[in-house]
Amino acid sequence: xxxxxxxxxxxxxxxxxxxxxxxxxxxxxxxxxxxxxxxxxxxxxxxxxxxxxxxxxxxxxxxxxxxxxxxxxxxxxxxxxxxxxxxxxxxxxxxxxxxxxx
Numbered sequence: 533x534x535x536x537x538x539x540x541x542x543x544x545x546x547x548x549x550x551x552x553x554x555x556x557x558x559x560x561x562x563x564x565x566x567x568x569x570x571x572x573x574x575x576x577x578x579x580x581x582x583x584x585x586x587x588x589x590x591x592x593x594x595x596x597x598x599x600x601x602x603x604x605x606x607x608x609x610x611x612x613x614x615x616x617x618x619x620x621x622x623x624x625x626x627x628x629x630x631x632x633x634x
Contacts, residue, residue, distance in 0.1 A: 538616035545609055552602060555595075562592060 569588055573581045 538613075538620045541613060541616045545613055548605070548609060552606065555598070555602060559595065562588075562595060566592070 565588060569581075569585055573585055
C-alpha cells in the first residue's frame with residue numbers, strides 16, 4: 533500500500549478494513565458449511581463425502597493460516613495511520629512556527 537498523505541492512506545486503510553470484514557464474514561459461512569457437511573457425511577459416509585470433508589478441512593486450514601497475517605497487518609496499518617496523523621500534525625504546527633533566517 534503506497535500513500536503520500538494521511539487522507540490517501542485512510543482511503544487505502546478503509547479498503548483494507550473492508551477486505552478484513554469480508555474475511556470475517558467468510559468464517560461464519562465456513563462454520564455453516566462444516567455443520568452441513570458433518571450432517572451429510574453422517575448420512576452418507578462414502579468416498580465422495582470423505583473427499584469433500586477433506587477439501588473443506590484444507591480450506592479451513594488455509595483460512596486459519598491467513599488470520600495471523602491479517603491481524604499483524606491490521607496492527608501495522610494502525611501504526612502507520614498514527615504516523616501519518618503525527619506527520620500531518622507536525623507539519624501543521626511547524627508551519628505556524630516557521631523560523632526565518634533572513
